[in-house]
Amino acid sequence: xxxxxxxxxxxxxxxxxxxxxxxxxxxxxxxxxxxxxxxxxxxxxxxxxxxxxxxxxxxxxxxxxxxxxxxxxxxxxxxxxxxxxxxxxxxxxxxxxxxxxxxxxxxxxxxxxxxxxxxxxxxxxxxxxxxxxxxxxxxxxxxxxxxxxxxxxxxxxxxxxxxxxxxxxxxxxxxxxxxxxxxxxxxxxxxxxxxxxxxxxxxxxxxxxxxxxxxxxxxxxxxxxxxxxxxxxxxxxxxxxxxxxxxxxxxxxxxxxxxxxxxxxxxxxxxxxxxxxxxxxxxxxxxxxxxxxxxxxxxxxxxxxxxxxxxxxxxxxxxxxxxxxxxxxxxxxxxxxxxxxxxxxxxxxxxxxxxxxxxxxxxxxxxxxxxxxxxxxxxxxxxxxxxxxxxxxxxxxxxxxxxxxxxxxxxxxxxxxxxxxxxxxxxxxxxxxxxxxxxxxxxxxxxxxxxxxxxxxxxxxxxxxxxxxxxxxxxxxxxxxxxxxxxxxxxxxxxxxxxxxxxxxxxxxxxxxxxxxxxxxxxxxxxxxxxxxxxxxxxxxxxxxxxxxxxxxxxxxxxxxxxxxxxxxxxxxxxxxxxxxxxxxxxxxxxxxxxxxxxxxxxxxxxxxxxxxxxxxxxxxxxxxxxxxxxxxxxxxxxx
Amino acid sequence: xxxxxxxxxxxxxxxxxxxxxxxxxxxxxxxxxxxxxxxxxxxxxxxxxxxxxxxxxxxxxxxxxxxxxxxxxxxxxxxxxxxxxxxxxxxxxxxxxxxxxxxxxxxxxxxxxxxxxxxxxxxxxxxxxxxxxxxxxxxxxxxxxxxxxxxxxxxxxxxxxxxxxxxxxxxxxxxxxxxxxxxxxxxxxxxxxxxxxxxxxxxxxxxxxxxxxxxxxxxxxxxxxxxxxxxxxxxxxxxxxxxxxxxxxxxxxxx
Numbered sequence: 001x002x003x004x005x006x007x008x009x010x011x012x013x014x015x016x017x018x019x020x021x022x023x024x025x026x027x028x029x030x031x032x033x034x035x036x037x038x039x040x041x042x043x044x045x046x047x048x049x050x051x052x053x054x055x056x057x058x059x060x061x062x063x064x065x066x067x068x069x070x071x072x073x074x075x076x077x078x079x080x081x082x083x084x085x086x087x088x089x090x091x092x093x094x095x096x097x098x099x100x101x102x103x104x105x106x107x108x109x110x111x112x113x114x115x116x117x118x119x120x121x122x123x124x125x126x127x128x129x130x131x132x133x134x135x136x137x138x139x140x141x142x143x144x145x146x147x148x149x150x151x152x153x154x155x156x157x158x159x160x161x162x163x164x165x166x167x168x169x170x171x172x173x174x175x176x177x178x179x180x181x182x183x184x185x186x187x188x189x190x191x192x193x194x195x196x197x198x199x200x201x202x203x204x205x206x207x208x209x210x211x212x213x214x215x216x217x218x219x220x221x222x223x224x225x226x227x228x229x230x231x232x233x234x235x236x237x238x239x240x241x242x243x244x245x246x247x248x249x250x251x252x253x254x255x256x257x258x259x260x261x262x263x264x265x266x267x268x269x270x271x272x273x274x275x276x277x278x279x280x281x282x283x284x285x286x287x288x289x290x291x292x293x294x295x296x297x298x299x300x301x302x303x304x305x306x307x308x309x310x311x312x313x314x315x316x317x318x319x320x321x322x323x324x325x326x327x328x329x330x331x332x333x334x335x336x337x338x339x340x341x342x343x344x345x346x347x348x349x350x351x352x353x354x355x356x357x358x359x360x361x362x363x364x365x366x367x368x369x370x371x372x373x374x375x376x377x378x379x380x381x382x383x384x385x386x387x388x389x390x391x392x393x394x395x396x397x398x399x400x401x402x403x404x405x406x407x408x409x410x411x412x413x414x415x416x417x418x419x420x421x422x423x424x425x426x427x428x429x430x431x432x433x434x435x436x437x438x439x440x441x442x443x444x445x446x447x448x449x450x451x452x453x454x455x456x457x458x459x460x461x462x463x464x465x466x467x468x469x470x471x472x473x474x475x476x477x478x479x480x481x482x483x484x485x486x487x488x489x490x491x492x493x494x495x496x497x498x499x500x501x502x503x504x505x506x507x508x509x510x511x512x513x514x515x516x517x518x519x520x521x522x523x524x525x526x527x528x529x530x531x532x533x534x535x536x537x538x539x540x541x542x543x544x545x546x547x548x549x550x551x552x553x554x555x556x557x558x559x560x561x562x563x564x565x566x567x568x569x570x571x572x573x574x575x576x577x578x579x580x581x582x583x584x585x586x587x588x589x590x591x592x593x594x595x596x597x598x599x600x601x602x603x604x605x606x607x608x609x610x611x612x613x614x615x616x617x618x619x620x621x622x623x624x625x626x627x628x629x630x631x632x633x634x635x636x637x638x639x640x
Numbered sequence: 641x642x643x644x645x646x647x648x649x650x651x652x653x654x655x656x657x658x659x660x661x662x663x664x665x666x667x668x669x670x671x672x673x674x675x676x677x678x679x680x681x682x683x684x685x686x687x688x689x690x691x692x693x694x695x696x697x698x699x700x701x702x703x704x705x706x707x708x709x710x711x712x713x714x715x716x717x718x719x720x721x722x723x724x725x726x727x728x729x730x731x732x733x734x735x736x737x738x739x740x741x742x743x744x745x746x747x748x749x750x751x752x753x754x755x756x757x758x759x760x761x762x763x764x765x766x767x768x769x770x771x772x773x774x775x776x777x778x779x780x781x782x783x784x785x786x787x788x789x790x791x792x793x794x795x796x797x798x799x800x801x802x803x804x805x806x807x808x809x810x811x812x813x814x815x816x817x818x819x820x821x822x823x824x825x826x827x828x829x830x831x832x833x834x835x836x837x838x839x840x841x842x843x844x845x846x847x848x849x850x851x852x853x854x855x856x857x858x859x860x861x862x863x864x865x866x867x868x869x870x871x872x873x874x875x876x877x878x879x880x881x882x883x884x885x886x887x888x889x890x891x892x893x894x895x
Contacts, residue, residue: 068697068760069760077700127779128777130779130782130832131774133774138788139789142786142787142788144783160796161796163800165704166704173766174770174772175771177767178771180767181767242698242701243699276673278677278680278681281702283702385723385729386674500683502684544687546691547692552756554693555693
């Protein structure tokens with residue numbers, strides 16, 4: 001079967017496409033909805049909101065999470081906010097402007113129709129979340145407050161202190177909990193999806209592993225939604241939670257779902273630098289800090305004075321110098337690369353010389369300590385807990401870290417993957433952010449997909465299956481997938497080598513960070529493409545997993561996830577190698593302007609690269625979806 | 641750098657197995673390490689020497705997901721105030737310290753393995769009323785109902801709860817009043833939460849009592865809370881619970 005990438009974008013003017021779709025979609029009547037079973041894997045913003053809404057509509061829904069509770073999903077850690085084109089501030093925002101900013105921010109590598117819909121739906125998200133009781137920040141008059149975020153020229157970001165992700169996730173979780181209480185959604189917790197099953201070319205269900213008992217079981221359904229997050233943990237050190245992984249998406253890929261643009265990863269500029277070799281994760285400091293902090297490094301690489309004693313003339317405020325109009329608010333990819341150049345130059349700060357200063361002393365002088373404390377108090381406390389240093393007294397040290405992945409499972413306008421009946425939502429899909437995501441847009445996309453897009457598009461598929469029998473979980477394809485998974489977990493236990501899964505994950509992460517991180521080139525990627533299979537072979541021969549497979553075994557869980565990261569990591573490097581241009585988060589040092597900025601090649605690379613599994617992880621098959629822009633025109637991003 | 645740290649860690653093979661303390665000696669550990677990174681190091685050594693790693697719950701490691709737990713020297717989330725275990729760093733300890741690590745201790749949180757417990761009773765409480773019924777699609781414009789800033793701020797203070805269970809583990813009675821009251825206060829303070837206010841309170845309190853012990857105002861919950869949720873929320877819950885018993889729900893809109 002040859003893979004066809006049909007985006008199924010509705011005809012008609014851009015602004016009317018979503019309305020046209022809704023008007024033309026096939027519906028399932030309320031009495032028939034209960035005949036359909038839908039599996040939702042993952043309970044973050046996208047998964048919880050999809051499961052809750054599909055349950056409300058009357059479908060039989062089963063939600064799976066590998067956490068103890070749906071409320072633990074990593075959406076909870078988002079700090080900054082959520083964008084919406086409400087124009088409550090009357091500062092010139094509109095659906096079109098949010099759409100355009102998102103396309104431009106993504107460096108013209110996203111599908112126009114999907115992004116326009118995202119901007120349209122953004123206004124409904126805010127209404128929905130307020131109705132559910134999300135305590136967004138308010139003005140004294142009682143109306144909702146907004147702030148400008150990540151360099152946007154309008155104030156369209158809604159926020160709940162520094163914990164917007166937490167409040168939105170708890171809102172979606174509570175809606176899901178309500179459906180669980182009502183019995184319309186069945187929750188399976190501490191269950192990890194380990195395979196997708198396809199029968200006669202359509203997705204027939206999933207195989208799961210009960211983390212408490214090791215038991216493998218099959219679940220059949222009419223449709224399956226994967227809302228399982230991104231793959232940023234391939235770098236080992238990232239701002240993702242420890243358990244975030246690519247397994248669900250990767251297993252779907254191995255069963256026929258195309259994986260799109262894996263090289264588009266976002267490196268967030270403001271994280272606390274690594275302090276030690278065994279560090280387990282990096283902590284993000286909200287981008288909002290850049291509104292008042294000034295970023296600098298000492299001009300002299302051998303500078304040894306403490307920050308406060310370095311006079312202004314010996315400091316290089318490099319963002320303000322290079323990008324005078326955006327200054328410290330330059331977009332994430334641009335400021336990340338600038339920080340890397342400074343550190344590579346030897347101008348890094350801190351004991352390991354691996355960070356840059358984010359300095360609040362001037363803002364404290366100008367606004368007073370009280371105002372700064374009101375704005376950033378909780379972030380300053382968090383920083384102090386982790387580093388033992390007070391940002392009121394000495395500048396913060398920050399450095400970029402892996403934060404978000406724009407690539408993911410290829411989906412069409414209806415969020416269906418290349419496997420009929422299998423959908424991907426939220427960070428797990430590739431659809432809306434192109435080559436770079438703007439701040440405060442991840443929460444927007446997760447909730448858009450889950451609350452508003454999927455519940456509309458899924459009926460279009462299900463309507464065709466009314467009163468047609470589907471295979472149940474006793475079908476031989478499920479048995480075979482279970483056996484395959486059992487063999488895989490038994491193998492990890494039986495290798496009996498000398499190294500833990502974490503050891504291999506850390507080593508893999510170093511390769512990916514060095515050669516497929518902020519700055520990529522052909523020689524490095526070629527090197528990664530040969531080093532990853534060599535390390536993978538070592539993993540397969542020298543892995544040691546202790547304990548058994550009949551009770552909870554976190555080491556065994558980790559082994560399965562690291563295994564899939566190896567294969568994904570190889571695909572990432574391949575994708576980065578074939579994309580011979582720089583765009584957004586993907587920077588190829590061969591393709592830059594004289595000033596060191598990203599140089600896109602719209603003639604040859606205005607397309608989505610979607611990879612098909614070939615059976616051999618070193619030889620994926622490349623497909624392309626051309627990106628055709630009807631409304632926007634290519635332009636060079638300039639933040640000077 | 642800290643030297644000569646002794647860990648006494650609770651090991652238990654399964655829910656019904658007999659538990660025991662296991663001693664681990666750390667000759668040195670950097671004070672930059674977080675408490676959980678220290679356990680990662682112990683685990684990596686255990687695996688490389690062929691022994692089973694210590695099971696413990698953790699995920700975001702930035703104090704927001706509420707997955708981590710641990711009684712450290714008898715204190716929920718350890719000695720640092722307003723800090724979840726994942727944000728506790730070894731610099732809080734001294735060379736030569738003996739550190740006792742146990743799981744949450746509460747009848748409603750049965751042990752799954754080693755330091756991991758089952759907190760799903762919390763989900764049961766939310767499922768009966770910890771929400772505002774607002775089906776997708778029917779919401780009015782978000783600015784239709786102004787909410788005074790102090791009210792929104794008070795709701796947010798309560799909504800910061802991360803559902804970790806430290807309050808229950810710290811309570812001598814194993815009560816979940818702070819957890820339950822935080823959610824009730826968050827929703828009952830907001831105008832959107834009024835329609836279901838008393839029904840919510842009644843259902844959540846009564847479900848809480850099926851699983852957890854009773855509150856006797858010790859205040860341990862609030863001092864163990866990594867988000868420092870005020871014990872005042874329990875007063876809000878108690879008032880609304882009392883009212884729920886004689887409130888005529890048909891006149892709710894006039895309250």
